[in-house]
Each structure stands twice: as structure tokens, then as C-alpha cells.
Ligand SMILES: *[C@@H]1O[C@H](CO)[C@@H](O)[C@H](O)[C@H]1NC(C)=O
Ligand SMILES: *[C@@H]1O[C@H](CO)[C@@H](O)[C@H](O)[C@H]1NC(C)=O
Ligand SMILES: *[C@@H]1O[C@H](CO)[C@@H](O)[C@H](O)[C@H]1NC(C)=O
């Protein structure tokens with residue numbers, strides 16, 4: 001029986017144990033395997049789920065808890081995945097093993113703490129492994145310790161080196177090793193790395209190192225990063241190195257054994273697809289000669305070698321370069337596992353795997369082999385996997401349909417926050433959101449949900465006037481199992497639907513009002529209304545007889561209201577336009593305008609010479625205040641004015657009115673404008689020409705216009721001058737026969753006194769002339785026989801005593817004498833074939849109206865034309881063309 005010297009404090013009792021512990025079958029969920037110089041226990045997560053595992057080493061009645069410190073000192077290494085699958089590796093040379101001819105027996109006690117689901121339990125297990133294939137030197141690296149076991153009889157090259165340092169050395173001959181182990185005594189350890197130091201065995205162990213010796217082997221075990229280890233780069237790979245000399249006393253002799261271990265602490269690089277692990281090919285701290293022969297190398301996982309076929313199938317690659325052994329492991333291979341992480345509330349994943357490299361090399365000089373084994377757990381850095389939200393909403397759907405993924409199977413969706421309301425999945429489902437999970441074949445999961453647009457969590461707004469934007473703010477709350485680490489993912493979902501029925505405006509007019517009806521559309525009364533230039537405030541609404549129901553409102557606007565604008569003005573109507581705009585903050589929903597014609601007399605030309613003119617505010621002079629308008633004479637102000645109009649009433653002989661004769665018309669004109677000084681800007685320039693055209697007998701229309709307001713169009717107004725021929729009772733021209741007195745009966749010897757009057761007008765500058773007067777016996781003015789009374793404005797010279805003009809003087813009845821002509825006719829002059837006529841006659845006159853101020857108008861010269869020079873008169877008359885002429889008739893007068 002061979003056993004380790006050392007670890008005496010712990011193991012003394014073990015020494016006495018001769019018999020092997022009884023082997024019992026392993027409990028369910030715990031497996032055991034011998035992996036070369038390692039013994040491994042595997043615990044399924046079903047055993048450890050939610051519990052903690054404590055391990056004790058058992059030797060007879062002695063039970064020693066394997067704490068973290070004991071583990072690195074005694075050769076226990078433990079790895080777990082997040083779900084509780086646990087592996088316990090322990091060296092066949094651990095402190096508690098019983099070694100009988102390279103059969104290693106180990107008894108351990110597993111203490112499983114109680115949990116909500118299962119009671120506390122203890123299992124004591126005894127297992128054994130055989131390991132005889134010892135190399136001269138065996139170096140093992142696990143995550144928590146470095147171990148080197150050397151054959152005691154091997155003279156190591158370090159001896160020479162240390163000789164030079166003057167260390168006393170005595171080489172023990174191999175045959176001396178057969179001596180009883182009780183005579184061997186570990187004396188001291190001299191560390192050559194880190195802080196060079198010599199410690200007694202006791203001190204060495206107190207510092208956490210494991211030192212032990214059998215008759216054939218010496219063992220040194222060290223945790224990483226102690227004061228006596230050193231970190232160095234070997235072929236650009238960071239390694240932790242320990243080199244020590246152990247002194248063994250035997251009787252009077254001292255033997256020195258050198259040992260060195262070097263384990264990688266890095267050398268891994270990552271891409272999204274690949275883990276690359278490089279181990280130096282020549283681990284120089286362990287080599288003494290330059291000749292180096294790599295005999296074998298193996299890749300393994302979890303301490304277990306892989307065969308070539310498996311490596312091929314899993315796409316693992318191992319290559320030997322000049323400097324390194326390079327291992328490439330694709331991310332996601334079945335031997336490792338993915339894990340979700342959320343250190344900062346964001347979602348990440350990592351991938352973990354525990355590869356192993358096993359090398360066997362020989363240094364020619366020594367003919368000694370080194371078996372080098374590294375168990376090297378690798379976890380990738382955090383790889384951000386921001387959750388993806390896939391929006392599957394369709395335009396027809398009226399429902400937000402979205403999915404959030406992809407997550408590892410260890411992620412659970414626990415709640416969804418809508419704005420500030422947190423709903424558990426069950427609550428979301430009872431609200432009808434149909435939260436459902438999907439699984440990919442690779443185990444990835446995502447969740448889908450449906451939220452109807454009609455839900456109050458969905459915000460509605462307008463993206464365009466007729467497009468509704470639906471917005472849903474969600475915050476998905478997740479946890480990562482089994483740690484219950486929370487993280488969340490916010491998302492704003494948007495969908496657009498052209499589903500808005502816009503408000504519409506319809507309107508009609510009658511002779512005075514615009515009737516406007518607004519239909520709200522699908523979004524209710526969510527708009528402002530602008531009538532003309534003004535927003536429809538409650539006050540204005542009242543002014544316009546606002547009425548409403550759930551779907552419509554209506555207003556009634558008078559065409560003279562200030563919000564209506566005049567587009568065009570004709571003599572007897574205006575075209576007025578009402579603009580209605582429906583708008584929101586961002587959009588105009590509807591620009592509506594309706595133009596209607598409203599009958600309105602713009603200019604009235606009364607026969608008595610009064611002109612009534614309406615000036616209206618037009619679009620082009622928006623700031624006009626109609627009450628400030630005047631006629632040419634600034635004293636002539638509106639008789640009445642409102643916000644949009646001013647009414648003027650004035651006589652043609654006042655207010656700066658001018659009069660002109662245009663062919664056979666008489667035209668009175670004036671202008672309405674802002675008095676000088678009021679119009680400051682060009683935009684204030686308002687000028688409306690108003691005119692009355694008086695024709696006699698026939699009516700003519702003449703356009704008259706405003707100068708700077710081309711859009712304002714006013715047709716000419718016309719008036720008629722009335723002329724009447726009356727028969728006076730006598731030469732005093734005081735009493736006249738009225739219509740009911742006809743036929744008037746007269747005796748032949750009585751003269752007839754006629755008066756022709758231009759009625760009503762008050763213009764002193766016009767004069768009435770009689771161009772021709774004649775009598776007929778029939779009412780038809782062209783009938784024959786015909787007796788000339790006045791010819792070309794003069795008494796008929798052919799019969800000089802028949803007709804006589806009488807001057808007219810003003811009196812109570814005659815205001816303007818120039819408007820009158822009187823003449824007397826002696827009746828016996830009506831003869832037929834020399835015999836005075838008896839019977840009825842009608843008297844006709846052609847009356848002409850002249851401008852007394854115009855020297856060009858011959859009719860207005862008071863002289864009669866020379867009857868000898870008719871040709872000239874006729875020519876002259878022709879030159880004047882049309883005349884302002886009226887035909888009047890009096891009769892019948894019966895002559896007896
Ligand atoms: C699983 O499959 C999905 C869909 O093909 C993919 O998006 C996801 O990245 C895969 N997950 C892993 C961990 O490979
Ligand atoms: C919702 O889930 C998140 C993430 O897991 C968590 O932090 C939060 O406490 C949960 N809220 C409620 C009310 O459960
Ligand atoms: C609302 O008013 C509009 C127009 O005035 C009318 O057509 C509609 O029928 C009214 N609706 C109701 C519900 O009274």
C-alpha cells in the first residue's frame with residue numbers, strides 16, 4: 001500500500017484505514033467516471049435544482065468539509081451550469097484518496113440542502129479508479145488549481161541550475177527508495193517564482209499549497225495568483241507559473257526535488273461564430289532543453305477525450321502551428337450551452353463550453369515524458385441580442401399584430417406595460433390581447449400578441465388629414481430563469497389607416513343669406529372653423545345663428561356680413577363669396593368657398609336727379625373702413641355705412657358731380673374714394689366711379705368702372721328724362737288741360753298755347769329745345785296731311801304768322817326756365833286745299849336736350865337757322881348724328 005505523506009493534519013487517520021470502503025450503487029442522478037488521472041462525479045440538475053451541494057471527504061469517522069480553500073489545496077474542482085448540472089473533478093492524487101497499487105479509492109459525502117420541493121439529504125459514496133499510466137511528470141490545470149506530480153527518481157535539469165545557486169544537494173540512488181515510508185520526511189519548499197521564498201511544509205500548507213510525496217512521486221498543488229506564483233506571457237498566451245524545489249529529509253540525507261507547473265489563464269479569442277483557443281506549443285517554463293517532441297495531443301470536452309469522428313461532426317478543429325496548438329470551436333456546439341444575461345436590464349447572451357487539451361511531450365535529453373492536461377472552461381463575453389419586434393400589422397386588420405423575440409429558452413415574458421398600466425400575461429389575455437408563445441426548432445422562443453386599434457391603450461392621431469396614425473407604446477417585461485433576472489424592452493408600434501371621413505361643407509344661398517352646413521366626418525367636431533378671416537368663436541357663432549346636433553352644425557351668414565367678400569358688383573346685383581375653412585392645428589381639412597349673386601341695386605338714378613350709390617368693400621382693399629369714404633367733395637359722406645358697405649345719396653348738381661353728353665346721352669359721374677390723407681398705403685387705394693346715364697326715350701347702357709379695382713365691375717345705371725307737351729288754357733300758362741279733359745274742344749279762331757317741359761331734372765345746365773313740331777289729323781305722327789309748326793327749332797318760316805314762341809320766366813312752378821318751351825299756334829292755319837280744317841288734330845314735337853355749356857351744340861344756340869341755307873343746316877345736323885331726342889304728343893284737340 002502506497003499513500004501520500006503529507007497533509008498529515010487532515011489525513012493521519014486515513015493512514016490507518018486499510019480496508020477499502022464498501023461500494024454502494026450511486027444515487028439516481030449522480031454519475032461517476034474515471035478520466036485518466038481525474039475522477040469525476042456528475043450531478044444532474046434534477047438532483048441539485050434549487051438546492052446547494054456541500055461535499056465532505058470521509059475517512060473512517062473523520063469527515064472533512066471540502067471548502068473552497070481545501071478544494072484548491074487538495075485537488076477538487078467543481079463547475080456548474082446555471083440550471084444546476086454540476087461536475088466535480090478530483091485528482092486521483094487528492095488529499096483523501098487511498099492508493100493501493102495505483103488503485104485509488106475515494107469516499108465522499110454529498111450534503112444536499114433542503115428546498116421548497118425536497119428535503120435535505122446526504123449521500124455517502126465510495127468510488128475507485130485505476131491509473132497506472134503515469135508519465136514522469138504530470139501537469140494538470142483546472143480552473144482553481146495547478147497540479148504537478150513528478151517521479152521522485154527523476155534527476156531534473158533544475159538541479160544543475162540550483163546547484164549553481166549553491167543549494168546543497170544530495171542525489172539519492174534509486175535503490176535507496178525501497179526504504180520504509182515512515183522514514184521519509186518532507187522538510188521545506190523553496191519557491192522560485194513570484195516572491196522567492198522558503199517555507200516549512202507547515203507554512204506551505206498554511207499558505208494553501210498542497211505538497212505530498214509517496215515513495216515514487218512528489219506532488220505540488222497551487223491555487224492561481226498566489227504570492228509565490230508568477231504571471232507571464234508564453235508565446236503571447238498569459239500563463240500562471242509556479243516553480244518550486246521540495247526538500248525531503250531521510251535520515252541524515254536531504255533530497256531536493258524540483259517541480260514546475262504552468263497553466264494558461266487566457267489565449268481565447270471570440271467571434272460571433274467561433275471560439276479560438278491557443279495554447280503555447282512549447283510551454284517554456286516547463287522545458288529544459290530545446291529539443292522537444294510532441295508525442296500526442298488530444299482535444300476533449302468536460303475532461304473527456306473526443307475521437308476524430310466526433311470532432312469532425314461537431315466541426316471542432318485542432319491545429320498545430322509553429323508556436324501554438326490552436327483549437328477552434330464553433331459557437332453553439334452541443335457540448336456547451338447558451339445562457340441569457342441582463343446585467344444592465346438589457347438582453348445579452350453568452351455561450352459556455354469547457355474544452356480540455358491533453359498533450360504528451362518528450363524532451364530528448366532526458367527521455368522523460370510530460371503529460372500536460374488543461375481543463376479550460378470558456379464563456380464568451382456578453383453578446384448583445386436586442387429583442388426584435390416584428391410588426392405584422394396589416395392595413396385591413398384594425399389590430400396591432402406583433403411578435404417579440406428571439407430569446408433563449410431561459411427567458412420568460414412576465415408582463416406587458418401599456419403606458420403606465422402593467423398587465424400580467426393572464427391579464428393581457430383576459431383583455432383579449434391573445435399573447436401566445438412560439439418556439440423555433442432550435443429552442444428559441446418569441447411571443448406574439450394582438451391589440452385592437454379600438455383599445456384605449458392605442459393612441460389615435462392624424463398622420464395626414466384623412467389618415468389615422470395608431471400608436472401603441474409597450475414595454476415587455478421579461479425574466480431570465482433560473483436566476484429571475486429582470487429585463488425589459490420598450491417598443492412603439494405605429495400603423496396608419498386611410499380611414500378618416502373628413503368633415504365636409506355644403507352651402508346654399510337665397511336672395512340674402514348663405515346657408516352653410518358642416519358635416520363632422522368620422523372624427524367628430526375635432527376641427528376649428530374659420531369663416532372669412534375669422535375663427536368661429538362663440539360670439540361669432542351667435543352672430544351667425546349657429547346650430548348643431550351630433551353630426552352637423554350650421555350657420556347662416558348674410559351676404560353683407562363682414563366675413564363675406566364682394567367679388568363683382570353689377571348695377572343690380574353683387575357677387576359675394578363666403579370662404580369657410582375647417583382646420584386643425586396641422587391640417588386644413590376643407591377649404592370651401594361659395595359665391596352667390598345677390599340682387600342689390602348698386603346705383604339708382606332717379607328722374608328728379610338724385611343718385612343713390614352703394615360702395616362695397618372689396619377683397620383688394622381689405623382694411624377699408626367704408627364709413628370714411630366720400631364723394632369727390634369730401635364733405636359728401638355716406639348716408640349710411642356698415643362694415644362692408646357705404647350708401648351715398650346725392651343730387652347730380654352737388655358733391656362735385658360732372659355731367660357730359662355722350663352722343664345722345666347725358667352722363668353724370670362722380671367718384672367714391674378715401675379722402676386725401678386717409679389712404680396711406682397703395683392697398684388702401686379705393687376708387688369707385690359711379691355714373692348715371694340719362695337717355696331720352698330709349699335706354700342705353702354704358703359701362704362705368706373703378707380705376708384701381710379691376711375686379712370691381714359696375715354696370716352703368718340709366719335714367720330716363722321725361723318730356724311732356726301740355727295744352728294751356730291761356731297765354732298765362734298757369735292752367736293746363738289734364739288727360740281727362742281730352743279731347744279738348746277749341747274754336748277755330750282761338751289760338752292754342754302749348755308748353756313742352758323737361759320733367760323732374762334739377763340740372764340747370766341742360767336746356768330743352770324743340771326741333772320740329774307739327775300737327776296731324778290722325779294720332780300717327782307720320783300720317784298725312786301734316787302741318788309744320790316749328791321747323792329746325794324755328795317758327796315755320798313758310799307761314800310766319802301761324803306759330804309764335806313765348807319766352808319762359810321762372811316762377812313757383814318753373815324752377816329752371818331752360819327746361820321749358822312755349823309756343824302759340826293759330827288754328828286757322830290748318831287748311832286743307834285752302835279751306836280751314838274742322839275736326840280733330842294731334843300736335844307732335846321732337847324735343848332735344850342740349851348742354852348749354854357746350855358751344856359745339858347747335859341746337860343749343862338760341863338763334864334760328866337761316867331758312868335759305870337749309871343745306872348747310874342739314875349737313876351740320878347730320879354731323880351730330882344721334883340726338884338726345886324725345887317725341888311728345890298732345891291731342892286730340894277738336895276744332896270747331
Ligand atoms: C433559432 O432560430 C431562429 C430562427 O431561425 C434564429 O433567429 C435564432 O437566432 C436561433 N437561435 C439560436 C440561439 O441559434
Ligand atoms: C414586470 O416585469 C419586469 C421585468 O421582469 C419587472 O421588473 C417588473 O417588476 C414587473 N412588473 C410587475 C408589476 O410585475
Ligand atoms: C343633424 O343635422 C343635419 C343637418 O342639419 C341633419 O341632416 C341630420 O339629420 C341631423 N341629425 C340628427 C341626428 O338630428
Ligand SMILES: *[C@@H]1O[C@H](CO)[C@@H](O)[C@H](O)[C@H]1NC(C)=O
Pocket residue numbers: 606608609610651762
Ligand atoms: C327725388 O325723389 C326721391 C324719391 O322719390 C326723393 O326721396 C328725393 O327727395 C327727391 N329729391 C329731390 C331733390 O327732389
Ligand SMILES: *[C@@H]1O[C@H](CO)[C@@H](O)[C@H](O)[C@H]1NC(C)=O
Pocket residue numbers: 866868869872
Ligand atoms: C348759306 O351757307 C353758305 C355755305 O356755308 C354760305 O356761304 C351762305 O352765305 C349762307 N347764306 C346765308 C343767307 O346765310
